[in-house]
Amino acid sequence: MSKLNSKIPEGSVDKKWTDYKNHVKLVNPANKRSIDIIVVGTGLAGSSAAASLAEMGYSVKAFCFQDSPRRAHSIAAQGGINAAKNYQNDGDSTYRLFYDTIKGGDYRAREANVHRLAEVSANIIDQCVAQGVPFARDYGGLLDNRSFGGTQVQRTFYAAGQTGQQLLLGAYSALSRQIALGKVKMYNRHEMLDVVVVGGKARGIIARNLVTGEIERHSAHAVLLCSGGYGNVFFLSTNAMGSNVTAAWKAHKRGAFFGNPCFTQIHPTCIPVSGDHQSKLTLMSESLRNDGRIWVPKKKEDAVAIQQGKKLGKDIAEDDRDYYLERRYPAFGNLVPRDVASRAAKERCDAGFGVNATGQAVFLDYAAAIERYGKIEANKHNMTNPTPEQIRAMGKDVVKEKYGNLFDMYKQITGEDPYETPMKIYPAVHYTMGGLWVDYELMTTIPGCYALGEANFSDHGANRLGASALMQGLADGYFVIPYTIGNYLADDIRTGKIPTNTPEFDAAEKAVKDQINFFVNNKGTKSVDYFHKRLGKIMWDKCGMARNEKGLKEAIQEIRQLREEFWKEVRVPGSNDEFNPELEKAGRVADFLELGELMCMDALTREESCGGHFREESQTEEGEAKRDDNRFSFVSAWEYKPDIKDEVLHKEELKFEEIKVVARSYK
Amino acid sequence: MKLNLKIWRQKNREDKGKMVDYSIDHVSPDMSFLEMLDVLNEQLINKGDDPIAFDHDCREGICGMCSLFINGRAHGPNYGVTTCQLHMRSFKDGDTIFIEPWRAQAFPVIKDLAVDRSAFDRVIQAGGYVSANTGGAQDANCLPVPKENADKAFAAATCIGCGACVATCKNGSAMLFVSAKVSQLALLPQGKAEAQQRVLNMVAQMDAEGFGNCSNTGACEIECPKGISLENIARMNREFMKASILSEK
Numbered sequence: 005m006s007k008l009n010s011k012i013p014e015g016s017v018d019k020k021w022t023d024y025k026n027h028v029k030l031v032n033p034a035n036k037r038s039i040d041i042i043v044v045g046t047g048l049a050g051s052s053a054a055a056s057l058a059e060m061g062y063s064v065k066a067f068c069f070q071d072s073p074r075r076a077h078s079i080a081a082q083g084g085i086n087a088a089k090n091y092q093n094d095g096d097s098t099y100r101l102f103y104d105t106i107k108g109g110d111y112r113a114r115e116a117n118v119h120r121l122a123e124v125s126a127n128i129i130d131q132c133v134a135q136g137v138p139f140a141r142d143y144g145g146l147l148d149n150r151s152f153g154g155t156q157v158q159r160t161f162y163a164a165g166q167t168g169q170q171l172l173l174g175a176y177s178a179l180s181r182q183i184a185l186g187k188v189k190m191y192n193r194h195e196m197l198d199v200v201v202v203g204g205k206a207r208g209i210i211a212r213n214l215v216t217g218e219i220e221r222h223s224a225h226a227v228l229l230c231s232g233g234y235g236n237v238f239f240l241s242t243n244a245m246g247s248n249v250t251a252a253w254k255a256h257k258r259g260a261f262f263g264n265p266c267f268t269q270i271h272p273t274c275i276p277v278s279g280d281h282q283s284k285l286t287l288m289s290e291s292l293r294n295d296g297r298i299w300v301p302k303k304k305e306d307a308v309a310i311q312q313g314k315k316l317g318k319d320i321a322e323d324d325r326d327y328y329l330e331r332r333y334p335a336f337g338n339l340v341p342r343d344v345a346s347r348a349a350k351e352r353c354d355a356g357f358g359v360n361a362t363g364q365a366v367f368l369d370y371a372a373a374i375e376r377y378g379k380i381e382a383n384k385h386n387m388t389n390p391t392p393e394q395i396r397a398m399g400k401d402v403v404k405e406k407y408g409n410l411f412d413m414y415k416q417i418t419g420e421d422p423y424e425t426p427m428k429i430y431p432a433v434h435y436t437m438g439g440l441w442v443d444y445e446l447m448t449t450i451p452g453c454y455a456l457g458e459a460n461f462s463d464h465g466a467n468r469l470g471a472s473a474l475m476q477g478l479a480d481g482y483f484v485i486p487y488t489i490g491n492y493l494a495d496d497i498r499t500g501k502i503p504t505n506t507p508e509f510d511a512a513e514k515a516v517k518d519q520i521n522f523f524v525n526n527k528g529t530k531s532v533d534y535f536h537k538r539l540g541k542i543m544w545d546k547c548g549m550a551r552n553e554k555g556l557k558e559a560i561q562e563i564r565q566l567r568e569e570f571w572k573e574v575r576v577p578g579s580n581d582e583f584n585p586e587l588e589k590a591g592r593v594a595d596f597l598e599l600g601e602l603m604c605m606d607a608l609t610r611e612e613s614c615g616g617h618f619r620e621e622s623q624t625e626e627g628e629a630k631r632d633d634n635r636f637s638f639v640s641a642w643e644y645k646p647d648i649k650d651e652v653l654h655k656e657e658l659k660f661e662e663i664k665v666v667a668r669s670y671k
Numbered sequence: 672m673k674l675n676l677k678i679w680r681q682k683n684r685e686d687k688g689k690m691v692d693y694s695i696d697h698v699s700p701d702m703s704f705l706e707m708l709d710v711l712n713e714q715l716i717n718k719g720d721d722p723i724a725f726d727h728d729c730r731e732g733i734c735g736m737c738s739l740f741i742n743g744r745a746h747g748p749n750y751g752v753t754t755c756q757l758h759m760r761s762f763k764d765g766d767t768i769f770i771e772p773w774r775a776q777a778f779p780v781i782k783d784l785a786v787d788r789s790a791f792d793r794v795i796q797a798g799g800y801v802s803a804n805t806g807g808a809q810d811a812n813c814l815p816v817p818k819e820n821a822d823k824a825f826a827a828a829t830c831i832g833c834g835a836c837v838a839t840c841k842n843g844s845a846m847l848f849v850s851a852k853v854s855q856l857a858l859l860p861q862g863k864a865e866a867q868q869r870v871l872n873m874v875a876q877m878d879a880e881g882f883g884n885c886s887n888t889g890a891c892e893i894e895c896p897k898g899i900s901l902e903n904i905a906r907m908n909r910e911f912m913k914a915s916i917l918s919e920k
Contacts, residue, residue: 056805072792075734134808136801136861138825145815177800184796244728278701284730416756482805531716577721583782
């Protein structure tokens with residue numbers, strides 16, 4: 005019998021959340037004051053949860069490794085946030101957002117969770133506006149929307165290309181207010197290094213003060229992990245440099261199952277790698293695909309000439325260009341979902357048609373859009389015989405208005421002017437749908453330990469839709485955890501303060517200190533980054549956009565060897581009692597080296613293609629992903645064992661009662 | 672290209688600190704400035720030396736964690752970019768580059784190039800919010816905001832809190848940072864109820880943190896990577912004046 009109990013309430017999918025809220029246990033205000041909650045991470049999920057729980061009366065301690073809670077990587081989200089408000093009167097509804105999210109996730113997400121997400125989506129917008137988040141507005145002063153990611157309605161709220169920043173600063177301001185009121189104690193520049201489990205329940209954490217190096221014990225009645233995704237296991241990703249899996253991984257090692265670790269989102273429109281020095285990749289908003297056309301040369305010799313710098317994109321005649329997305333997917337064209345667009349780019353580049361020195365890039369071309377917009381402008385201004393130069397100039401102005409900040413960013417990074425020459429893009433790791441397995445209440449398999457936002461696995465299935473990450477982070481923090489946590493804490497009102505002078509805290513602290521002492525005393529020969537880069541290359545080559553049995557088996561062996569080498573040869577300069585970024589990185593990479601193996605094991609087990617997970621053995625004759633609902637309609641939940649290879653797979657069957665499961669087609 | 676670097680090294684807050692010379696070869700023009708420092712650090716680690724500490728995180732110009740005074744200018748020679756977006760093609764072979772931390776009384780050095788900017792957090796805690804508890808909000812469209820105000824509020828809200836304004840100001844003033852938040856909320860109907868207390872409390876906290884006064888030089892606006900306008904300082908001054916006269920407290 006499986007150990008997994010997802011605790012999904014009875015009843016029809018649209019009644020579950022309402023019924024749950026009506027019957028969930030409550031904690032009275034006087035008792036809330038004597039209950040402590042730890043929140044790890046201050047992105048959208050963490051900040052919103054910490055602020056909301058403190059407003060309700062709980063005593064909260066929040067931790068972030070950055071110098072301020074406002075720096076969390078939610079801040080970098082560009083496009084927008086979905087909500088089923090139907091302000092545009094275009095037929096949107098809770099059900100449609102629910103349906104789109106399940107379908108977009110390739111039928112690998114839980115119906116009940118996703119429906120709840122769609123239900124609370126509208127409240128998120130209300131809450132953010134009340135906080136003073138300056139969303140884009142129309143001339144009547146009402147909120148504006150745009151369409152996103154191939155859906156048929158306009159449900160995305162946005163603040164220029166900085167929606168994540170504005171939402172995070174909104175949550176940060178709510179958090180700041182609670183800090184000022186003394187309801188949240190904030191620990192900046194602190195990193196959680198272990199979860200402490202007492203009597204089978206999460207009762208605290210061990211954290212390191214990153215400035216002084218001091219190891220601290222913090223106790224609480226519940227621990228919330230809001231620590232984001234693990235895309236940096238690939239070394240190169242669009243994540244921030246500090247984004248890491250350590251908090252989630254430590255919880256995993258203490259008993260929290262890891263859900264769908266192999267589900268990784270590779271975003272199609274990123275700026276390609278420029279050399280070995282590359283430290284991270286930069287995303288260009290998906291909205292660029294609305295007007296840009298993606299292509300590579302039709303002829304191999306043209307591609308080779310471009311790779312050698314002998315030709316430029318604009319030298320290739322129109323007939324010699326292969327607009328491969330338009331060719332393969334006439335119905336959606338350049339607007340196919342992220343996973344489909346990414347794989348198609350890889351397929352062309354692997355076949356030798358890439359368009360930069362490394363052969364790992366495709367063109368994203370605005371010449372046609374500039375001309376099209378220019379002609380529209382000429383018509384608007386009643387110009388009868390505009391010259392091509394006039395058309396281009398007017399078209400450029402329109403494109404500048406819509407995408408100027410992105411074009412500037414591209415030029416800043418590459419030194420090329422995208423108004424004059426096609427941009428080069430390539431897919432990059434962007435988001436991880438997998439994460440700690442949680443039940444309907446967002447609790448992991450450790451009682452009292454919760455996971456919110458990207459850190460959990462729950463709502464996006466095998467592929468996340470655009471503008472849904474912000475929605476999920478804030479839904480979890482503002483509107484889900486404030487209800488569900490009471491159901492657990494109601495039984496803790498007589499527990500009293502959790503002491504930190506117990507053997508469990510002693511043991512956890514000792515393990516943390518031992519590892520740190522090992523690192524600073526190990527006289528190795530190689531830097532932490534050396535190992536991280538090698539791990540990233542293995543993951544990208546063998547557990548990236550396309551995976552196969554042989555590659556995955558090799559990757560597992562290579563990662564095991566690399567891990568062994570790491571523990572022998574890693575060199576960490578400096579000491580443990582100072583500000584020491586290399587020491588921080590060493591701990592994180594140690595955890596990535598374990599996670600990477602589990603991801604490959606998970607990918608190996610899942611012998612189907614779904615969403616971001618593409619197994620080469622499971623494809624149609626045209627090379628499209630082939631799902632296998634008979635064998636793989638489940639969530640993988642891995643139970644830790646002291647050797648990763650011994651981890652045990654538990655399966656949570658997915659039941660689709662509302663939505664008919666069909667093959668995803670974008671042809 | 673080959674570069675000579677003069678970098679501020681300071682072991683901790685108490686240490687006096689000094690400039691140290693380094694040289695680095697084979698720098699690609701496509702590297703970002705921080706990637707150049709990564710390469711230098713890798714070399715230092717391999718030699719058994721202590722790498723240079725500096726703050727950074729998103730490396731796409733939005734988190735506000737990176738800093739650095741480069742050749743005497745916050746975030747380096749280019750306009751409208753943070754250090755993480757500055758690329759080495761902005762420098763020439765053989766250049767000597769001076770790299771220093773933010774220098775301001777309210778931003779003590781933690782180590783080398785990393786400074787403590789928690790004063791900014793405390794200024795926000797003093798009032799940079801709308802007191803709206805989760806759950807009680809009305810429908811978002813019940814509150815129309817004229818587009819012009821919404822756009823101005825947004826422009827002020829794009830501040831990333833990096834501290835370049837403070838580091839650039841000869842007085843170490845945080846007026847641009849504080850006024851951006853005051854302006855954002857003063858321009859929106861949601862922020863009106865608490866406007867008076869907000870500006871008084873935030874300015875008081877700003878002074879308590881040891882930030883200097885504004886003498887209208889305007890260097891902050893020029894060096895701000897997000898182009899936050901001086902208009903915000905004027906608006907904060909008006910708000911402050913109004914609140915000082917009208918406030919009953």
